[in-house]
Amino acid sequence: MGHVSEGVDDWFEGKVAIVTGASRGIGRAVVGKLAVRGASVVLNGRDQVVLDLAVKEIENAGGSAIGVQGDFADPEFPEKLIGACQSEFGRIDFVVNNAATSAHSGRVLDCGREAFSKTILSNTWPAVAIIQAAVAGGLPEGSSIVNISSAGAQRVHETAGVYTAGKSALESLTFTLSRELGPRGVTVNAIEPGIIKTDLAGAIWKGEREAAESRLIPMQRLGDPSDIANAVLYLLGPDARWVNGSVLRIDGGRFHVGGESAHKIGVFQ
Secondary structure (H helix, E strand, O other): OOOOOHHHHHHOOOOEEEEOOOOOOOHHHHHHHHHHHOOEEEEEEEOHHHHHHHHHHHHOOOOOOEEEEOOOOOOOOHHHHHHHHHHOOOOOOEEEOOOEEEEEEOHHHHHOHHHHHHHHHOOOOHHHHHHHHHHOOOOOOOOOEEEOOOOOOOOOOOOOOHHHHHHHHHHHHHHHHHHHHHHHOOOOEEEEEOOOOOHHHHHOOOOOHHHHHHHHOOOOOOOOOHHHHHHHHHHHHHOOOOOOOOOOOOOOOOOHOOOOOOOOOOOOO
């Protein structure tokens, strides 16, 4: 691990973060970086076994964490998650909204009402619900919220138009919430990851597909979960206290190349 400035270390020491979609990929990378800097972490995911393994790994490295299994389709879950955090650690300082899914792959013209509603809702409501619950639970001045969007939110993707519409809506909510929470001293920002080699995406982006897409990226490689986690820590950290209502794109410069991806599969994180 590279050098971490003393100020950043001090900033995270003793604070508490909730990370949704934390079992693997970007969420797991965020959790690891927060824990190693002294933050206590509440991991949320759907698979309790995977959560338990992640918590054990953090604890074995000297960190402090709990896993709270649950789905935001349950209207009572946001309050349950906040309650578990308050009960275990007594405070909330950071929220990282990474949970998302898509119920449709293909043209918008071919998407039915149920799949459309599920995709849009799953990419927006979990973030709104956990922020509402966190504020009601006493999110203090100086807190920060980061919503994980997608670089696809600002581009046309043939097979992921509904998914990226959900991410665009999440960014719009980020702007509005930054205004609503700014007077409380709470920042709300978003990150647009490009193609990141998570466990899920790694099954798709490999071999010639990975090589072809990498050639379209100025940095000549796909992203790693740590690339996004590093940016999350910046937005949660002391050097970003006047960064509010912003969207940070992290895609190796791919956005400015234009055109379709090397193949038309809408997996962006």
